[in-house]
Every structure is written in C-alpha cells, then in structure tokens.
C-alpha cells in the first residue's frame with residue numbers, strides 16, 4: 001500500500017534510499033499511522049539488496065514536532081499501554097543499515113528522539129532540537145531521557161528535559177548530538193553525500209560496524225569488546241574482506257558487492 005505520510009525514493013542516489021516524512025500541515029507530528037508506515041518502509045528498505053544507506057528527512061520547516069498531541073490528548077494510561085505506540089520504535093531500532101537523519105527546522109519531542117534513533121544527524125543551521133514534553137505535563141517517552149543523556153551528558157540533558165528549552169543546531173553540534181551543521185539549502189545534499197560515502201563501502205562491514213557501535217550503549221566494556229571481536233572475525237567469511245584487502249595490496253580501488 002502507498003504510504004499516506006511518507007515520500008519514498010528507493011534510489012535517491014546509487015544505493016541510497018530517501019524517506020521524507022510528509023505531514024507538513026502538522027509539522028510532521030508522528031501519529032500512529034505515520035510511525036507504522038515508517039517502520040514498514042524501513043523494514044522493506046532493510047531487505048532491499050540495492051539499498052545500503054537510508055536518509056530520513058522531514059521538510060525545511062520541520063523534521064518532526066513530536067508525537068501527535070491531538071491523538072494522545074484524550075488517552076488513558078490503559079489506552080497508552082494497549083496501543084503501545086513505541087513498539088514501532090523498537091522495530092526501527094533493529095534496522096541494520098545506517099540511518100542518517102537530515103534535520104531542518106523543528107526536531108522536538110518524538111522528533112528529536114527519532115533523529116537520535118538514527119545513526120547520524122546532519123542538520124541545517126535552522127534546526128532546533130528539544131524535548132518540550134515537560135511543558136505539556138508529561139516527559140519524553142521514546143528515548144529522550146536516555147539517548148539525549150548519553151549523547152550530550154547530564155547537565156544539558158537535564159536542562160533540556162526539565163525546562164523544555166530548545167537548542168540550536170550549533171549548540172547541538174558543540175554538545176556532540178549531531179554530526180554536522182550546514183546552510184539550509186545544503187542539508188539534504190550533505191546527508192546524501194555522507195550516505196553515498198558510506199554506500200561505497202562493504203555493506204556487510206558497515207552493518208556489523210553499526211551493530212557494534214550501538215552495542216557500546218548496552219554493554220560493559222568487556223562484553224562490547226567481545227561482541228566487536230566476533231564481528232571482526234566474522235567479516236573474514238565475506239568476499240568483501242578478500243576484495244578490500246587485496247585491492248589495498250594491489251593499490252587499486254575495491255569493488256564491494258555485499259557478499
């Protein structure tokens with residue numbers, strides 16, 4: 001079925017797919033349908049052998065202004081439990097290919113959390129990041145207290161979560177939340193450039209490297225090192241390892257096939 005709230009380009013660039021959130025009137029507020037469509041689209045692209053990296057964007061005004069407040073406003077705790085709106089987020093966390101968020105304008109609440117669920121963030125200089133849930137009587141529920149704290153540290157995370165203040169792209173970059181800040185007219189181009197750079201590399205090595213970096217957040221150092229080593233050794237079962245090392249020795253560019 002064609003998604004209502006997403007625009008999907010399977011090959012925006014060679015081996016790079018692009019999903020744009022498309023609920024512009026509501027500043028891309030993340031309602032249940034949008035998140036379900038996003039989960040399904042990401043799963044399909046994760047299975048697609050032609051795709052190696054996925055760029056996720058909103059539009060110039062908003063990446064996403066958060067979970068849909070209108071949809072949640074009348075809910076009871078039991079409704080929230082039964083609907084379990086964040087189960088789609090668990091599925092997105094399992095996507096193996098790199099996700100690059102291209103953020104312009106508002107990335108608030110669930111929008112900031114969605115950007116942080118991606119592996120890297122390229123922002124336009126107009127981007128604003130924030131966790132303003134406290135201002136509507138709740139708190140972040142899709143990772144904001146955890147991923148933000150790990151990214152920027154306790155002092156700034158506490159301030160953002162307890163006051164709801166927004167930070168600029170520049171502040172986000174200085175705090176280590178995002179990878180780059182570029183002029184607004186270049187943010188998508190720069191995200192594609194970064195995606196294309198990664199898409200040239202061995203897709204198997206890239207997936208295992210992503211998995212290993214993410215493991216650093218969930219494990220002790222020893223467990224993480226063990227996990228990393230297993231993936232490193234496992235890559236020696238790939239043709240890409242043979243090709244990559246041989247190409248280096250022959251002083252030529254490697255051609256990676258993902259096998």
Ligand code: CAA
Nearest residue numbers: 025026027029065066067068069070109110132140141142
């Ligand atoms: N949910 C539903 N609708 C939203 C929305 C949201 N999160 N954010 C914006 N909208 C809607 C507005 O209601 C408005 O709709 P109408 O035209 O029908 O009234 C439209 O988008 C445009 O918004 P504004 O008129 O408010 O635009 P603005 O430029 O004056 O302000 C803004 C922009 C500062 C982002 C403001 O819209 C805002 O504060 N939005 C809410 C941000 C927020 O609180 N996010 C957290 C949500 S809770 C959450 O995300 C929980 C979680 O952890 C997952």
